[in-house]
Amino acid sequence: MTTRPAAPVLLTYRPWRGQLHGPWHGIWAIARTSLLMLLRRKLFWALYAFSGMIFLFYFYGQYLQSWIAMQLNEQELRLGSGLVGITVKPKDLLELLKTALRLDGSGYTYRSFISFESQIVMIVQALAGSILIGNDFRFGSIPFYLSKPLHRWHYLGGKFLAVAVLINLMTTIPAIVLFIEYGMINSWDYYVDQWRLLAGILGYGAVLTVCLGLTLLATACGLRRIVPMIMAWTALFVFARLLGDGLAYGLGLNASWRLIDLWNDIYLVGNWCLGMPHGSIRPQPQPEYWEAALTLSGVCTICVVYLHRRIQAVEVVS
Amino acid sequence: MEYLIDLQNVSRQFGDVEALRDVTLQLPPGRIGLLGPNGAGKSTLLKILMGLLPPSSGSGRILHHELTRGSGAANWELRRDIGFMPEADALVPGLKGVEYVALAGELFGMSRRQAQRRAHEVLTYLELEDARYRKLEEYSTGMKQRLKLAQALVHDPPVLLLDEPTSGLDPSGRSAMLRLLLQLGKDFGKSLVLSTHLLGDVEQVCESVVILLNGEVRRQGSVGELCARRQNRYRLQIQGDPNGFLEDLRLEGVELVHDNGRGEVRVAVPPDWITRTFFVLADHHGVAIRGLMDDDESLEELFYRVVGRT
Numbered sequence: 196m197t198t199r200p201a202a203p204v205l206l207t208y209r210p211w212r213g214q215l216h217g218p219w220h221g222i223w224a225i226a227r228t229s230l231l232m233l234l235r236r237k238l239f240w241a242l243y244a245f246s247g248m249i250f251l252f253y254f255y256g257q258y259l260q261s262w263i264a265m266q267l268n269e270q271e272l273r274l275g276s277g278l279v280g281i282t283v284k285p286k287d288l289l290e291l292l293k294t295a296l297r298l299d300g301s302g303y304t305y306r307s308f309i310s311f312e313s314q315i316v317m318i319v320q321a322l323a324g325s326i327l328i329g330n331d332f333r334f335g336s337i338p339f340y341l342s343k344p345l346h347r348w349h350y351l352g353g354k355f356l357a358v359a360v361l362i363n364l365m366t367t368i369p370a371i372v373l374f375i376e377y378g379m380i381n382s383w384d385y386y387v388d389q390w391r392l393l394a395g396i397l398g399y400g401a402v403l404t405v406c407l408g409l410t411l412l413a414t415a416c417g418l419r420r421i422v423p424m425i426m427a428w429t430a431l432f433v434f435a436r437l438l439g440d441g442l443a444y445g446l447g448l449n450a451s452w453r454l455i456d457l458w459n460d461i462y463l464v465g466n467w468c469l470g471m472p473h474g475s476i477r478p479q480p481q482p483e484y485w486e487a488a489l490t491l492s493g494v495c496t497i498c499v500v501y502l503h504r505r506i507q508a509v510e511v512v513s
Numbered sequence: 514m515e516y517l518i519d520l521q522n523v524s525r526q527f528g529d530v531e532a533l534r535d536v537t538l539q540l541p542p543g544r545i546g547l548l549g550p551n552g553a554g555k556s557t558l559l560k561i562l563m564g565l566l567p568p569s570s571g572s573g574r575i576l577h578h579e580l581t582r583g584s585g586a587a588n589w590e591l592r593r594d595i596g597f598m599p600e601a602d603a604l605v606p607g608l609k610g611v612e613y614v615a616l617a618g619e620l621f622g623m624s625r626r627q628a629q630r631r632a633h634e635v636l637t638y639l640e641l642e643d644a645r646y647r648k649l650e651e652y653s654t655g656m657k658q659r660l661k662l663a664q665a666l667v668h669d670p671p672v673l674l675l676d677e678p679t680s681g682l683d684p685s686g687r688s689a690m691l692r693l694l695l696q697l698g699k700d701f702g703k704s705l706v707l708s709t710h711l712l713g714d715v716e717q718v719c720e721s722v723v724i725l726l727n728g729e730v731r732r733q734g735s736v737g738e739l740c741a742r743r744q745n746r747y748r749l750q751i752q753g754d755p756n757g758f759l760e761d762l763r764l765e766g767v768e769l770v771h772d773n774g775r776g777e778v779r780v781a782v783p784p785d786w787i788t789r790t791f792f793v794l795a796d797h798h799g800v801a802i803r804g805l806m807d808d809d810e811s812l813e814e815l816f817y818r819v820v821g822r823t
Contacts, residue, residue: 215593217589
């Protein structure tokens with residue numbers, strides 16, 4: 196007769212002893228969990244795919260231009276025949292394409308790329324706000340977080356980090372990849388000559404991260420649900436733009452009225468980071484760079500103060 | 514003596530409202546019930562004990578941590594020694610059970626690997642191992658309660674603060690939860706602070722009790738000490754028709770305090786009463802006394818006596 200070994204007793208409480216890290220460790224855990232929740236929503240994958248397509252357009256656009264340039268020689272090409280045929284210099288044609296598409300590794304390339312991408316980011320954020328932070332209020336999760344060895348700023352820091360990772364994965368990091376790609380397929384000197392552009396990309400990314408991140412946290416704390424969030428973001432970034440345009444261009448008031456358009460303010464400061472001339476921004480006239488920076492600083496300060504008060508209030512009553 | 518909770522004249526005000534008034538408590542480690550009607554200050558006291566709210570005045574210690582007015586490192590250290598089970602659901606929608614408990618572990622400062630391993634252990638102990646990969650939205654009320662207990666236990670704290678742990682549970686779920694709490698307290702040496710409206714929960718689990726009313730401590734101490742010994746009160750369990758028997762008792766000067774109509778009566782006897790008289794009279798009327806017990810004050814009676822209601 197064989198005897199079976201006794202099964203291990205699992206249904207008993209086991210004490211745990213181990214090293215605990217500081218509260219900063221919790222920030223990454225909150226950020227990672229928040230990102231996980233966003234990645235699990237199928238709707239977001241359509242937006243990520245769209246964002247990826249924009250990146251691939253720029254990435255292969257740059258590569259294609261370089262490849263075409265290498266295939267061409269100095270000879271003129273005759274397109275068509277007889278009287279209707281024209282003679283073109285391939286290099287001139289390529290230059291024309293470069294100028295039209297702005298895939299020339301200049302500030303214009305990164306400005307337009309980040310500008311396109313950040314519009315997708317804005318849509319993602321309008322949808323993500325209630326998942327990231329609004330649900331914590333709606334479903335009473337705040338006591339779960341605040342009963343741990345964390346300060347409210349750690350909680351907000353975690354949420355902000357999640358937003359920051361999302362924004363930078365869709366804007367700054369792809370823009371840096373484009374920067375690296377352009378240098379690799381053209382000349383290594385590009386990195387040395389255009390190092391300011393790299394700093395500008397990082398600066399534009401930082402402006403987007405701070406402004407959109409704080410605005411998102413503040414609006415999500417207040418509005419919580421997805422539909423009010425979308426309405427608020429539409430008001431902030433679409434209606435405010437229409438109103439600003441109407442006041443500045445329709446009624447011919449001072450260009451400073453455009454400052455109410457936060458999206459334009461972020462764009463202006465991004466242009467400043469990339470070292471773009473003020474006159475290159477369309478339509479004109481535009482507020483000065485410093486005015487836009489000041490407006491964004493004010494908005495961010497209001498968001499921080501609101502967040503401080505909001506989380507404190509919840510801490511007391513929940 | 515090392516007290517678990519040692520508060521001296523702790524008060525907390527919210528504007529003009531005084532949520533806690535001169536609370537002085539000295540409670541040794543063990544299983545403590547926190548009783549009081551709505552608005553008595555239980556939640557405020559729990560938050561002060563966790564370092565979430567600073568007291569407006571007064572001082573105190575929880576375990577070996579001083580209560581501070583700030584919200585800095587001292588409070589984080591305090592919260593590492595405490596597991597809090599909130600009354601509200603406090604779940605993070607979209608997560609699975611094991612992810613939720615592991616997240617709690619990481620927030621307490623555990624490494625990711627440790628937190629995940631510990632989450633599996635705790636969920637197994639709380640008999641949620643089959644549901645650990647389910648989304649939190651799919652959990653029943655009883656499972657949610659156990660999950661909230663799991664997230665409080667994940668870092669093995671010496672103290673558990675439990676806010677209405679049996680809220681919303683059916684009788685079997687409630688009984689299972691109370692058994693778990695009792696086991697954690699008795700067998701694994703956890704100190705429990707159980708805030709509840711349900712006196713039965715406190716009676717089953719707790720050794721000592723604090724009764725709060727209007728922000729003040731009205732009673733504190735062990736349940737046995739607080740409930741009054743009543744030398745002249747008995748509880749009788751009778752089999753047979755009790756009417757003649759009770760009538761005779763009345764003639765002997767015994768006061769019928771309560772008759773539940775199902776053969777159990779509570780009586781107050783006159784001084785110099787001889788207990789054997791019950792059996793003599795019962796025998797005379799052909800009824801059997803199946804139980805004769807001292808009728809000491811119950812926790813429920815104590816509670817209503819303290820809060821001034823019947």
